Amino acid sequence: MAKKIFVKDLSKYVGKEVTLQGWVRNYRKSSSKLRFVIFRDGTGEVQVVAWKPDLGEENFEKVKTLTLESSIIVTGIVKKHPNLENQYELQLTGIEIIHLSKDYPIGKKEHGVDFLLSNRHLWLRSSKQNAIMKIRHTVYFAICEYLNKQGFFRFDSPILTPNACEGTTTLFEVPYFDQGKAYLSQSGQLYLEAGIMSLGRVYDFGPVFRAEKSKTRKHLTEFWMMDAEAAYVEHKENMKIQENLIRFVIKSVLKNNLTDLQTLERDIEALHKADAPFKLISYKEMIEILQQKGIDIHFGDDMGAREEEALVEDSDVPIFVEKWPKHIKAFYMKEDPHDHEISLGSDLIAPEGFGEIIGGSQREDDYHILKKRMQEDDISLNDYQWYLDLRKYGSVPHSGFGVGLERLIGWMSGVRHIREAIPFPRMLYRIYP
Secondary structure, eight states: OEEOOOOOGGGGGSSSSEEEEEEEEEEEEEEEEEEEEEESSSOOEEEEEEEHHOHHHHHHHHHHTTTTOOEEEEEEEEOOSSTTTEEEEEEEEEEEEEOOOOSOOOSOOEEEEEEEHHHHHHHSHHHHHHHHHHHHHHHHHHHHEEEEEEOOOOOOOEEEESSSSSSSSTEEEEEOOOOOEEEEEEEEHHHHHHHHHSSSSSEEEEEEOOOOOSTTOOOSSSEEEEEEEEEEEEEEHHHHHHHHHHHHHHHHHHHHHHHHHHHHOOHHHHHHHHHHHHEEEEEEHHEEEEETTTTOHHHHHHOHHHHHHHTTTTOOOOEEEHHHHHGGGOBBBEEEETTTEEEEEEEEEETTTTEEEEEEEEEOOOOOHHHHHHHHHTTOTTTTHHHHHHHTTTTEEEEEEEEHHHHHHHHTOOOSSGGSSSSSSSTTOOOOO
């Protein structure tokens, strides 16, 4: 019997008969005796050549009935493609039809975004969506691999929380038995800070939820976040860990997903250029740079998409913007010892207009300073007594950061809207399918 293999392994079986299991991507008629089927199995695509004199009447008739997205099992001889280098085709010797697909709704014509999102369960089968999902797989495991090698332990934080990390205005509220209200987590960071007091370096990776009424191309209501925290790591070292992580991800994608990047028509040279030392500027320098570019921004303002794009338009590498005004950042960020109105935090802005991909900071480790800041921000000390306890019993300097998975995938793949960087996007006006 022919050996069952995946399309990705065809090069190992040239001249041999193999069996593939998958679906019909496309098909075309060349003559009354010749058909070409573009076959896919998830790992790749291959052209299947059906030649009637070799295949026989019965099997050739089966080929003639095939439709888009029919599921089939094909057997044939692996051949080098006659015109394309390093590509292969299958000379069909046998076919089994598992299911004939009827009137597949996504055809060759252009479809609107709303139609494609409503048929996301089918749109995922397209070659470009397949490529994005493979890049997602690489990015996810590259992040984990890097952190594991750097001594970080996986430390899962809860999704249901009794209160908010940074206020409840953008949280999804759910009833929680007789305990009252609970919230879907918007970040695991605070719980990770407890983890470092046990394990030293920790990270979590999972879905988080933001009830922001935003419709921009960079926002989802449910997305995946990697949060990391490390004991005895201060601000500068924290940024170095982030830079090394992102450069590791770039290398991993270029190594493992070259075909997928080509399918997406990604500018691969831009990714190569981004794998170089990152730039570092202060918030004050960022304001000056943007003002020189004619942007109306002033000290104390945050950056939006327009400002982010303008900042990096002349840069091939990501740019760290550090030392932000304390009042526009979260209460847990440590004050700059040289300027108490400045926080030791940073945002990492990706080139090519892909925006912020990491937010991080050194955390405030002084009990009294943190307590005072929480009182100033009207944060319940009772709700966060456990968090303050971390500063009472063996407090140490520590830092952390969060990576938005879909934003990073968007940059790696060149996809401008992160709704394509997650299998089933959840947005302000969409929760189907």
